[in-house]
Amino acid sequence: MTPSTVDLHSHSTASDGDHSASFVVELAAQRGVEVLALTDHDTLQGIAEAQATGAEHGVHVVAGIELSAKYSAGQCHLLAWLPSPVPEEFRVWTTSREIDRERRAEEMVRRLNEQGFEITWEDVRARAVGNLGRPHVADTLVAAGHCSDRSDAFDRLIGRGCSAYVESGKVAPEAAIERAVAAGALVSLAHPYTLELEGQPLSDFVARLAAAGLGALEAHRGDQDAARQAEYCALAERHGLLASAGSDFHALALEGGARGKRKLGRTGTPGLSPEARERLLSRLPGVPASLVR
Ligand SMILES: [Zn+2]
Numbered sequence: 001m002t003p004s005t006v007d008l009h010s011h012s013t014a015s016d017g018d019h020s021a022s023f024v025v026e027l028a029a030q031r032g033v034e035v036l037a038l039t040d041h042d043t044l045q046g047i048a049e050a051q052a053t054g055a056e057h058g059v060h061v062v063a064g065i066e067l068s069a070k071y072s073a074g075q076c077h078l079l080a081w082l083p084s085p086v087p088e089e090f091r092v093w094t095t096s097r098e099i100d101r102e103r104r105a106e107e108m109v110r111r112l113n114e115q116g117f118e119i120t121w122e123d124v125r126a127r128a129v130g131n132l133g134r135p136h137v138a139d140t141l142v143a144a145g146h147c148s149d150r151s152d153a154f155d156r157l158i159g160r161g162c163s164a165y166v167e168s169g170k171v172a173p174e175a176a177i178e179r180a181v182a183a184g185a186l187v188s189l190a191h192p193y194t195l196e197l198e199g200q201p202l203s204d205f206v207a208r209l210a211a212a213g214l215g216a217l218e219a220h221r222g223d224q225d226a227a228r229q230a231e232y233c234a235l236a237e238r239h240g241l242l243a244s245a246g247s248d249f250h251a252l253a254l255e256g257g258a259r260g261k262r263k264l265g266r267t268g269t270p271g272l273s274p275e276a277r278e279r280l281l282s283r284l285p286g287v288p289a290s291l292v293r
């Protein structure tokens, strides 16, 4: 995999990543990334720190967020890259969604307790540096010896349809896109494969989102082979979308393991062409002209 100078999908401890926002940006600088978006799940909490570190280390940090949208089959995640400073109305909206996430996790803990799984809300809370989510509930279950690992916790207890699962207050993808676009964002459909759609149904779904204002599709990822990239580039083109590139980096520890393809700064081979890079960066809010070419 060849390194890319553009990585528009990364996570820090503000959501479920292992490292602080400043660490992620320093690592990006070491790896030659020029434009990095920090896109923590449903929170902007790491952005200020990431941008301050970026200014010190010569990395342009785009304010980003990965929004989880309501979707029944698999997962629908949307990357929104926003202007800096992020418009107040959007910021307030994300904060209210963070509060919803906490209430949901709290309710899951209550249900787990009812079912005899002894974990405390304080334990769960202590595990989340930033935005709290189900992975933190899962980790608490593992630490308490109730589950063997995160997947076991999701499969048996807190995954969709399981006994302690609580429905989230997610918004429809179209509504999330419209809200982000109203704040001046460029929005990309992250890892389209998690929609669990192929062929025409996938194309129809993308058409729906494009009509709502979707601007890009994550065609280039370190965990996608060349054939998949070509398929997604064609899909993007069919719907008038840009192809975007991101590593979905979460942790150094995961870079070498079984899920070892989410390396910061690695967005697959062949990755973004110079022309596609220029098209993408010229549409991203706030990228200086000197970095576009
Ligand atoms: Zn995602």
Ligand SMILES: [Zn+2]
Pocket: 009, 010, 011, 066, 248
């Ligand atoms: Zn992600």
